Amino acid sequence: MSKKLDPKYLKKNKFEVHLITLGDSAVGKTSLIGRYIDNYFSNNYIGTFGLDSQFKKKKINDEEINVKITDTAGQERYQSIAANYIKKANGILLVYDITSKDSFENVNKWAGEIKEKSEVSKPIILIGNKLDLEDKRVITKEQGQEFAKKYCDGGINFYETSCKTGENVNEAIDDLVTQVYDKYSKNNLNEGNNINLNEKQNRERGKCC
Numbered sequence: 001m002s003k004k005l006d007p008k009y010l011k012k013n014k015f016e017v018h019l020i021t022l023g024d025s026a027v028g029k030t031s032l033i034g035r036y037i038d039n040y041f042s043n044n045y046i047g048t049f050g051l052d053s054q055f056k057k058k059k060i061n062d063e064e065i066n067v068k069i070t071d072t073a074g075q076e077r078y079q080s081i082a083a084n085y086i087k088k089a090n091g092i093l094l095v096y097d098i099t100s101k102d103s104f105e106n107v108n109k110w111a112g113e114i115k116e117k118s119e120v121s122k123p124i125i126l127i128g129n130k131l132d133l134e135d136k137r138v139i140t141k142e143q144g145q146e147f148a149k150k151y152c153d154g155g156i157n158f159y160e161t162s163c164k165t166g167e168n169v170n171e172a173i174d175d176l177v178t179q180v181y182d183k184y185s186k187n188n189l190n191e192g193n194n195i196n197l198n199e200k201q202n203r204e205r206g207k208c209c
């Protein structure tokens, strides 16, 4: 097992940022994680089955934290597993492919799942992936920006990325990690970790847009 697939690789008693990927099949969810965690990319497509988590240590403001990213499967038959996992994460990477109109339209469906399954408002970022395939682009940058701006009341941050070249991948995911850290780690919420996190989440119940 790769070190980064093994939860024991992580230091105990550290704040944990737990992200999940959501989006249609083949938009590049697994590739985003591969690029972010191992700086790896492959042109081969091997669809994800069920769920798969990977780990990374990261420093924010001199504090070492653990980042866990759970990769979900976009294929139709696994989508309910992905949707049911939403409540376990504290940050969401919502992904579409800029060369696929369907994947962009289905972001609405995934947003609906987030609204239905999440009891609290969680940091989310919208990613339009496959930026290197400019000649095949069917979704403009402005369409992505517009969707992100209108998401919930306050909007969410939006990035276009390429897992192939690496463009913007670290920036996008680091932004989400920082948003989760800022939202949940302050005020020593991490003391006793999940207990306090759950308390805070309970206080926010019903706030998800």
Ligand code: GTP
Binding pocket: 023, 024, 025, 026, 027, 028, 029, 030, 031, 032, 042, 043, 044, 045, 046, 047, 048, 049, 072, 073, 074, 075, 129, 130, 131, 132, 133, 161, 162, 163, 164, 165
């Ligand atoms: P599921 O596991 O089925 O939900 O798919 P996924 O969203 O995890 O997609 P995956 O990361 O497996 O990528 C699907 C295909 O797109 C693969 O062939 C990747 O090589 C390719 N791909 C992913 N990201 C990019 C990108 O930024 N640019 C290009 N050109 N291809 C990409």
Ligand code: MG
Binding pocket: 029, 030, 031, 046, 047, 048, 071, 072, 073, 074
């Ligand atoms: Mg995958």
